[in-house]
Amino acid sequence: MDTDAIANATPNGAGTAHGKPPVVGLAGWEVEERRQRGEGETGAQSITKSVGAILRENIFTLFNALNLAIAIMLFAVGAYSNMLFFGIILLNVIIGIAQELKAKKLVDELAILNQPHAIVLRDGVETKIPASHIVKDDILVLDSGQQICNDAVVVSGTLEANESLLTGESDSVDKVAGDELFSGSSVVSGRCYARVTHVGDDNYANSLINEVRREKRVHSELLDSMNKVTRFTSWLIIPLGIALFLESTLLRHGGMYDSVVSSSAALLGMLPKGLVLLISVSLATGVIRLAKMRILVQNIYSLETLAHVDVLCLDKTGTLTDGNMTVESVVALSGADALSGTAVLSAADSDNATNALNAAGTAGSDAGTDTDTGSRNTTGVAATAAAAGKGAAALDGDLLMISYLTASDDNNATISALRSHWLGDEAAADKPIGKSGDDDDEKGSAGISDVPADAVDGGAELRTQPSADIAGQGIMLPELPDDEAPQASAASPQVRNTSQPLQASGSIAFSSKRKWGAISFADAGTVFLGAPERILGELPQEAQNLMRQGLRIIAVGYLPGQWSDEEQLPSNLQPLYLIALSDTIRTRTKETLRYFRTEGVDVKVISGDHPDTVSAVAKQAGLERWNDAVDMSTVDADAPDEVFDDLCTQYAVFARVTPKQKRLLVQALQRAGHQVAMTGDGVNDLLALREADCSIAIASGSDAARQISQVVLLDSDFTYLPHVVLEGRKVVNNVTRTAAVFFIKTIYSVLVSLFCLALNMPFPFIPIQITLVDAFIEAWPSFLTIFESSTARIRGRFLPTALRSAAPFAVAVTGIIVVTSLIAPFGALQNQTTMFVLLIATSMVAVVRSCIPFTRLRAFVCVTMALGAPAALLVLPKLFQVVAITAPMWAYIAVAFAAAMVFLLVVSLVQRAMSSR
Numbered sequence: 001m002d003t004d005a006i007a008n009a010t011p012n013g014a015g016t017a018h019g020k021p022p023v024v025g026l027a028g029w030e031v032e033e034r035r036q037r038g039e040g041e042t043g044a045q046s047i048t049k050s051v052g053a054i055l056r057e058n059i060f061t062l063f064n065a066l067n068l069a070i071a072i073m074l075f076a077v078g079a080y081s082n083m084l085f086f087g088i089i090l091l092n093v094i095i096g097i098a099q100e101l102k103a104k105k106l107v108d109e110l111a112i113l114n115q116p117h118a119i120v121l122r123d124g125v126e127t128k129i130p131a132s133h134i135v136k137d138d139i140l141v142l143d144s145g146q147q148i149c150n151d152a153v154v155v156s157g158t159l160e161a162n163e164s165l166l167t168g169e170s171d172s173v174d175k176v177a178g179d180e181l182f183s184g185s186s187v188v189s190g191r192c193y194a195r196v197t198h199v200g201d202d203n204y205a206n207s208l209i210n211e212v213r214r215e216k217r218v219h220s221e222l223l224d225s226m227n228k229v230t231r232f233t234s235w236l237i238i239p240l241g242i243a244l245f246l247e248s249t250l251l252r253h254g255g256m257y258d259s260v261v262s263s264s265a266a267l268l269g270m271l272p273k274g275l276v277l278l279i280s281v282s283l284a285t286g287v288i289r290l291a292k293m294r295i296l297v298q299n300i301y302s303l304e305t306l307a308h309v310d311v312l313c314l315d316k317t318g319t320l321t322d323g324n325m326t327v328e329s330v331v332a333l334s335g336a337d338a339l340s341g342t343a344v345l346s347a348a349d350s351d352n353a354t355n356a357l358n359a360a361g362t363a364g365s366d367a368g369t370d371t372d373t374g375s376r377n378t379t380g381v382a383a384t385a386a387a388a389g390k391g392a393a394a395l396d397g398d399l400l401m402i403s404y405l406t407a408s409d410d411n412n413a414t415i416s417a418l419r420s421h422w423l424g425d426e427a428a429a430d431k432p433i434g435k436s437g438d439d440d441d442e443k444g445s446a447g448i449s450d451v452p453a454d455a456v457d458g459g460a461e462l463r464t465q466p467s468a469d470i471a472g473q474g475i476m477l478p479e480l481p482d483d484e485a486p487q488a489s490a491a492s493p494q495v496r497n498t499s500q501p502l503q504a505s506g507s508i509a510f511s512s513k514r515k516w517g518a519i520s521f522a523d524a525g526t527v528f529l530g531a532p533e534r535i536l537g538e539l540p541q542e543a544q545n546l547m548r549q550g551l552r553i554i555a556v557g558y559l560p561g562q563w564s565d566e567e568q569l570p571s572n573l574q575p576l577y578l579i580a581l582s583d584t585i586r587t588r589t590k591e592t593l594r595y596f597r598t599e600g601v602d603v604k605v606i607s608g609d610h611p612d613t614v615s616a617v618a619k620q621a622g623l624e625r626w627n628d629a630v631d632m633s634t635v636d637a638d639a640p641d642e643v644f645d646d647l648c649t650q651y652a653v654f655a656r657v658t659p660k661q662k663r664l665l666v667q668a669l670q671r672a673g674h675q676v677a678m679t680g681d682g683v684n685d686l687l688a689l690r691e692a693d694c695s696i697a698i699a700s701g702s703d704a705a706r707q708i709s710q711v712v713l714l715d716s717d718f719t720y721l722p723h724v725v726l727e728g729r730k731v732v733n734n735v736t737r738t739a740a741v742f743f744i745k746t747i748y749s750v751l752v753s754l755f756c757l758a759l760n761m762p763f764p765f766i767p768i769q770i771t772l773v774d775a776f777i778e779a780w781p782s783f784l785t786i787f788e789s790s791t792a793r794i795r796g797r798f799l800p801t802a803l804r805s806a807a808p809f810a811v812a813v814t815g816i817i818v819v820t821s822l823i824a825p826f827g828a829l830q831n832q833t834t835m836f837v838l839l840i841a842t843s844m845v846a847v848v849r850s851c852i853p854f855t856r857l858r859a860f861v862c863v864t865m866a867l868g869a870p871a872a873l874l875v876l877p878k879l880f881q882v883v884a885i886t887a888p889m890w891a892y893i894a895v896a897f898a899a900a901m902v903f904l905l906v907v908s909l910v911q912r913a914m915s916s917r
Contacts, residue, residue: 023155023193025121025139039136039199048104048111051678058096058280064089064750070264074767077257081879082767085268088774092277103284103300106291110714111298116703121193131703133311138196142181144410147703150196152181157192160509160686185687186702187382189517190509191409220301221308222279225799234269234744240753241267245764251760258762266756266763268770269749272742274779278670279735282786286727292524293723294714300708305694307728307794309677312596312721313662313688316607316614317413318681318698319718321583325417328551328582332397333536333575397423397576399502400558401887404527406517407504414554418582462681508566516569520562528557528573536575543578550616551580583617588719590622595722597624599793601618602674604652606662608684611655625652632657637664639692644668656852662688680705680716696721726791733790736798737850738782740805744846745773747803747810752817764817764835769880776869777843779850781861788857808907809846812900825892834889834896835881840869841893842900 024036049057071086114780116131121139131149140152142159145788160172163185172188175181181194198681241263248259283304287297297303311521317323361836501523503639510517516530528535532543535555547553556577559570560569596603605623607614611631618626629649633656648668662678666688669676678685678692689695689709697709700716756763816838824831844866851858873882885893 012034012504016685021482023121023139024124026135026137027123028630030607031135031138034135034137036483038230040134049100050105051101051104052670054097054100054104055310056418058093058100061276062230063269063273063276063771064093065599066234066237066267066271067273070267070767072754073260074264078259079261079264079767080770082261082264083769085273085767085774088771088779089273092274093687095780096277096280097286098280099467103287103291106288107296107298110291110294110296116149118146118149119143121694134196134199136196136199140194140196141191142187142194144187147707148181148183148185148187148194149703151183151198151202152183152194152196154179155193157217158509159190159192160188162188162417162686188246188734189410201751207545220304221345221798222283222304222732223301225280226276226800228799229272229275229746233272237267237270238752240270240750240757243757245686246755247757247760248762248901252762254762261608261766262762265765265767265770266749266753268767269745269765270753272739272746273774274782275735275739275742278738278742278786279731281783282731285787286731286838287309290724290727293720295720295724296712296714297710297724298712299710302694303724303728304732305675305728306677306696306721306724307732309725310600311604311674313604313606313666313669313678313692315679315681315685315698316609316617317583319679319714320585320589320605320617320700322586323415323583323700323716325552325581325583327421327579329546329580330421331578331580333578386529397556400521400524400527400576401503401519401556403504403524404519404529406501407521409507410510413583414552414581416580420613463577505566506562514566518563520564525558525560525577526563528559528563528569530555530557532578534569535573536578544612547610547612549581549615550613550620552613554579554581584707585617585620586717586719592719593622593624594724599725601725602652604648604654604665604669605656606654606665606688609655611653613656615653623652627653629653629655629657632661635661637661641668641671645671659684659687663691666691680709681716696724707804726789729791730787730789730797731796732790732794734786734793736801736813737790738786739798739802740809740850741782741843743802744807744809744843745778747769747806748813748817751810751814755814755818755821759821761821764821764832765839766881769836772841772869772872772880773843776865776872777847780868781847781865784861785851785858788855804911805850806846808904812903813842815903816896816900820896826889829881829883830886832891833885834893836880837885837893838896838900841897844869 004649067086067089071083074080074083075579075599084792091572117128118131118134119126119128119141120134121127121141134150138150139155140148140150142148144159148161150730154175154177156177158174158176162172163182175192179670180197183198224327230351244263244266245259248254248262254262262859283300286303287300290297290303294394303811304729365769367915383515385474392487401422405415405422407739408415463584482862503526504519505522506520508514508518510530514530515534516527516528518528532539532553532555535557539553543553555575556579557573558576559573563570571648573805593603603623605614605618605621611629615626615629618629628651630651630653632654635643635647637658644664647666648665649672654661666676666678670691670693677694677696678688679696679698680686680689681698682705685701685705686708689697694711696713696718697705698718699712706712753763755761820835826834844862846863848862851862854862873880877883
């Protein structure tokens with residue numbers, strides 16, 4: 001297809017989607033030709049690291065570089081047996097790479113399910129393809145709820161776009177033929193055809209999504225803590241290593257071999273070599289376990305973040321509920337009775353009808369409004385019917401609803417429920433449900449389900465008797481006395497209307513700003529769908545009662561004439577129906593909310609729906625503070641921060657929330673020191689998702705929400721969230737528990753090195769002895785217990801907690817070494833053996849303490865550790881350069897060990913007393 005032809009295509013205006021496309025799109029050979037020219041989509045960067053990145057990050061690290069330097073020096077002096085530690089380093093690297101590659105494979109497989117898709121016109125046929133298959137000049141078919149994956153220009157039709165990711169502003173922007181569409185924005189409502197202008201690296205969508213991920217770096221306490229440790233040890237290790245080496249060679253006149261071996265042992269002790277691997281492996285394992293549950297973790301550190309969350313903000317529709325709506329009742333209003341018997345106007349009578357309508361409108365305007373009822377003027381329908389002439393076909397509300405739903409491009413859950421009610425399940429299934437918001441007000445959704453329901457005009461004459469199923473057709477109406485029951489009206493059809501749908505002549509797409517939408521039909525008037533307060537007026541008490549049951553209320557109005565003014569509603573709009581819809585609470589919702597409550601996580605429900613509806617749903621879902629609700633439409637979005645801070649403290653349910661207010665609420669919670677997780681599924685949630693500490697998307701929601709979120713629930717079930725929390729807790733608790741053992745060696749190596757420098761003494765251990773400690777006391781217990789299900793609530797911060805646990809043992813080891821070195825009770829090798837045995841024994845106590853309370857696995861680890869390390873010394877004494885322990889040495893070891901245990905007991909009691917204050 002010729003590019004100029006696309007650009008010059010004549011816009012068809014409203015209703016384009018209902019007729020034949022104005023263009024045919026690219027042919028197959030044109031698609032292939034553009035792809036060969038490099039004009040195909042390359043897609044945004046993968047959510048997982050590349051294989052090359054995984055290899056680089058596991059191989060080329062500062063720790064590995066320092067260990068390699070030490071290994072090279074030992075090799076240079078021929079200390080080959082002392083190089084055994086480098087084998088452990090290589091094994092760590094291999095394990096880390098293998099685990100990350102396994103996690104990458106699973107996440108990439110799940111990410112395919114999360115990839116955005118696009119509908120394009122090719123050879124005149126609408127075809128759904130992955131967004132990565134788009135080529136330049138493709139014609140996109142854009143509907144409500146879709147993410148705009150490529151920069152494009154509108155060729156035909158109109159829509160409203162949410163550009164909040166680009167501008168930070170939540171207000172939607174109208175787009176007509178010739179306007180630019182920016183990738184990264186989303187369709188709020190309407191439908192259009194648009195020509196793709198940019199692909200690949202030229203496409204703003206790639207840079208946008210990738211930049212969002214970069215600029216919103218997930219805070220990881222584990223990662224930040226290890227970065228601090230790395231910076232500290234790297235700053236300390238080089239000068240200390242040089243000082244120890246020079247002191248040995250220049251002051252003690254030691255040989256090159258002894259100087260290198262002694263200083264290398266000190267440096268190896270300072271490096272918590274396995275801890276970084278431990279963190280990465282445990283996180284990758286958690287990601288793998290969640291992937292098997294169809295939970296996609298797009299940022300590995302978000303697993304840890306969610307474990308720290310103490311406030312969870314939940315959407316209502318699609319999160320607490322499953323989003324599958326059902327029409328519960330259809331209440332006929334006064335306009336439905338007036339409509340009964342109205343004719344479909346012929347073309348010849350159209351002008352007469354319009355004149356009658358104008359006259360009726362003028363009369364209504366002159367008469368004013370009834371001060372008692374506040375009712376709208378209801379003479380327009382009758383006047384139009386009188387002017388229609390004879391011989392026209394009968395018109396009823398059922399036909400109008402069928403025509404509206406057939407012509408509508410909206411594809412959200414509410415419209416689907418209405419289609420199922422009026423057209424049947426098969427017709428509803430023909431139009432897939434999209435998701436641009438969460439079917440709440442001010443959400444940017446494409447349908448009336450986004451509108452709060454809080455008002456019906458008093459003159460609407462809501463009938464409040466119990467509902468009945470009319471003629472088994474599933475249309476629920478009030479039971480009326482026989483003399484009041486309207487005959488064959490839209491409110492009470494005896495059989496479902498089988499007439500052909502009316503032909504649409506124009507439409508006004510639903511807008512979250514307008515809170516209504518409309519479709520005009522040739523010679524038959526205009527049907528309006530929207531918020532009750534816009535379509536009807538003040539909501540009577542009976543309708544409020546429906547909302548307190550958790551039902552969503554929408555209203556239908558009718559105008560016997562054409563309407564094209566997008567800014568205001570006609571003054572003589574006739575109320576037809578008040579429709580109540582229900583949404584099913586997800587199974588296990590009560591259990592899930594109870595779990596978060598017992599775990600100290602404060603749950604907030606944020607919705608755009610009416611306060612009564614949101615509170616009722618929250619109550620049914622089991623939210624403890626369901627009655628603490630606030631109507632955010634009464635709160636200025638530009639109010640001071642203090643206002644939002646107070647709101648977050650006082651309320652648990654927030655209704656009629658705009659996208660901007662969502663973000664402000666998240667920020668207020670963060671100012672109060674909370675870690676905030678936010679669930680969302682629509683374009684209205686994007687600002688809050690990006691602001692939250694952990695963003696969670698429902699897979700059935702919009703493409704944009706899924707693409708920027710850190711966690712995606714592919715089964716669209718928020719009740720899986722406890723699994724994510726538990727996996728995060730396993731990682732943090734296990735790493736914190738085992739990290740203390742690693743830090744013992746780091747702390748005492750630094751302290752002993754400073755002591756040796758001060759007294760011009762050699763470091764008491766050699767590298768092969770440090771390697772034994774690494775293998776049996778650090779690596780073996782840590783990697784066996786790291787996969788345990790330690791899901792207790794996280795208390796305290798990682799680094800302070802780990803250092804507080806490690807410090808007493810490190811001080812005890814340092815004290816043993818200092819005292820033994822100063823008094824030198826035995827010969828040189830005997831002193832070294834004595835100190836090494838005491839080091840092993842004290843470190844083992846630290847491992848045993850970290851394993852309390854014991855499980856079978858932990859007991860097994862402690863027993864094998866206690867037997868394995870001494871066995872290695874007995875079997876290979878020459879390798880580890882230890883000598884046989886004599887009776888005096890055993891006596892000294894016993895006294896020193898007892899003194900160390902007393903010291904540790906005293907410190908433990910002091911720490912416990914201080915923490916209880």
